[in-house]
Amino acid sequence: MVDISEKNDIPRLAQARGEIVLSEETIEKIKTGNVEKGNVLATARVAAVLAIKKTPEIIPMCHQIQITAIDVDFEIGEGVISAVVEVRTVGKTGVEMEALTGVSAALLTIWDMVKSAEKDESGNYPNTSIRNIKVLEKLKGKHFVTIQPTQNQSIDIDFDVTEKCDY
Structure with missing residues (x-):
C-alpha cells in the first residue's frame, strides 16, 4: 500500500459514470415500477452507497477514507440507464475508486433486479x-483544481466473461 502519511488533508471529489444497456420493455417496467423485485433505482442507489463504504474491503490496496x-x-x-456517482472527502488521497465502485454496484444491482426480463x-443475455x-472528473485542493482523464482511461466491461481495460 502506498504511504500517504506525509500528505495533507484536503478537499477531494470524484465523479464516475457508467451505463447499462437494457431492452425498451425493461426500461419501461423500471419507469412504471413494474419490476417484480421492487424499486430498481432506489435499490441501486442504496447498493452504490453501501459499495462506496466497503471499497477498501474489496480493493486490496485502496486506503480507508472518511467519506463526507x-x-x-x-x-x-x-x-440505456446511466449511473452517475459523486463522492467527496477531506483527506490524504482521492475517492476515484469509491466512485467507480459505486457506479459498478449500482449497475450490477440494476442487472440483478431485471435479469428475468432481460x-x-x-x-x-444477448443484448x-x-x-x-469511467471517472468523469477528479477535483482536489482548496479551490478544486480540475483533473480530467483522457479518453483512453475508460474501462469497458463485457459480462460475457471477457474484460478489456484501456489505460
Whole structure:
C-alpha cells in the first residue's frame, strides 16, 4: 500500500459514470415500477452507497477514507440507464475508486433486479451489457483544481466473461 502519511488533508471529489444497456420493455417496467423485485433505482442507489463504504474491503490496496458526501443519480435514455456517482472527502488521497465502485454496484444491482426480463429463451443475455465505466472528473485542493482523464482511461466491461481495460 502506498504511504500517504506525509500528505495533507484536503478537499477531494470524484465523479464516475457508467451505463447499462437494457431492452425498451425493461426500461419501461423500471419507469412504471413494474419490476417484480421492487424499486430498481432506489435499490441501486442504496447498493452504490453501501459499495462506496466497503471499497477498501474489496480493493486490496485502496486506503480507508472518511467519506463526507455521496450523490447517486440515474439518467434514463433510449435503451440505456446511466449511473452517475459523486463522492467527496477531506483527506490524504482521492475517492476515484469509491466512485467507480459505486457506479459498478449500482449497475450490477440494476442487472440483478431485471435479469428475468432481460433473459432470452435459452437463459442468456444477448443484448444486456454494462459499459463505459469511467471517472468523469477528479477535483482536489482548496479551490478544486480540475483533473480530467483522457479518453483512453475508460474501462469497458463485457459480462460475457471477457474484460478489456484501456489505460
